[in-house]
Amino acid sequence: MEKFETFTYALDGNLYINLTSKCQNDCTFCVRNESSEYFGYKLWLSREPSAEEVLARIPADIHAYREYVFCGFGEPTLRLDTLLAVAKELKARGATVRLNTNGQASLTLGRDVSADLAGCVDKINVSLNESNAADYVRLCRPAKGEAAFGALQDFAKKCAERGIETWFSVVDIIGEDKIAQCRAIAQKCGVTLRVREYIEH
């Protein structure tokens, strides 16, 4: 696969920050498996950027973008130190900061990282994807197996408790029964559920 230095990319009025191409999951639906491109952007990274390199691509007028979103072809929290350094600077400049994540940061690092995120991340979208651990493992193929499903729920709960606007996302193709189960999981964790429409690539 050809690789690039697309550390940031603009979409729908937001600026997306692409820190890594690594991930703890290997989701069957991941766009990385099909293409090096996403909405015309070439997101497979030839190397991972430093915080300084990302900040060099942030506009002087911070309000040029609605939100600054950590989201790319990999899991942003695998670069937690860089993410935090960039997020702190963005917040200091008055930006709204969002993280799109698989929710496994605390499981991977072996500690609660929600405290690190509170104060520099305003919003967190945790991909729930499924209604139970066995189906999550089949769909997302996490390195740590079924433990990932409970861990991502605990992560979302703690982020919400710290005042970060946190929600789970699922795609509507899982069906109404599973969506109802996901809604119950979200309620238990104190977060909301957002159901996205499935779009075939």
Ligand code: SF4
């Ligand atoms: S969590 Fe996201 S980046 Fe990771 S494999 Fe799944 S879809 Fe791809």
